[in-house]
Amino acid sequence: MTTVEAPAPQVWPTLRATDARALIRFLVDAFGFEETAVYGEGDLVQHAQLSWPEGGGIMLGSVRDDGPWQLRAGTFGGYVVCADPDALYKRAVAAGAEVIQEMNETDYGSRGFAVRDPEGNLWSFGTYRGEPRSAD
Template identity: 30%
Template sequence: MHKPQGYPDVSAYLIVPDAAAVLDFCAAAFNADRLRVIARDGGGILHAECRIGDSVVMMGEMPDGPDAHLHLYLADAEAAFDRAVAAGAEIVQPMQSQDDGDLRGGVRDTSGTTWWIARQEEA
């Protein structure tokens, strides 16, 4: 098999300053399941993965990594948004109806990743 069982063909890969903090945030905000965590010789995390719904988010550590943005469609986007804020995220955009038919808001976690949390609104 060309990939681990249950993994999608495409996964987001984040470069973050603190992968452990991002894993904890994902668990608290999005009920993510931690998958693999590979430690770096001398401390820190070389590579880590978590599952959010049917997707896998991968990450590695770099102190000054680039800004990253992820978009999530979740059945209870409002609750996930509230959990993200409770887990320490800064509100970038409050949850609001968008022209594309989504209810969407954005939060930035303590590692600098922006998470756009959305669901389709009823027609």
């Protein structure tokens, strides 16, 4: 059996926020996401795309009680691959992220940490890029 490298990310996790514009600013400032698109007027964010510099990203919007895609704010949890978790840890803490797991090394070879954002979402950052996929 041969293996191939992990593919470029094409899964886009989504979340809702009570103050989507403030969360966007926090995610840009604390973690380094890039604001790619934000649609909406005033406090309402219909759709936003934040790109991760190392590939992939997230989508988010304001909490709404209409339509089929209803998520509560603060219920998201995600893992994000990063090349320099130590620098990102310092940046996140300086921006006010609540540390829920200090910098650590895992038994599967990752170095990383976990934090909570102001909306209550959980974010884990680390060097583990996933296992290569089988070419079969």
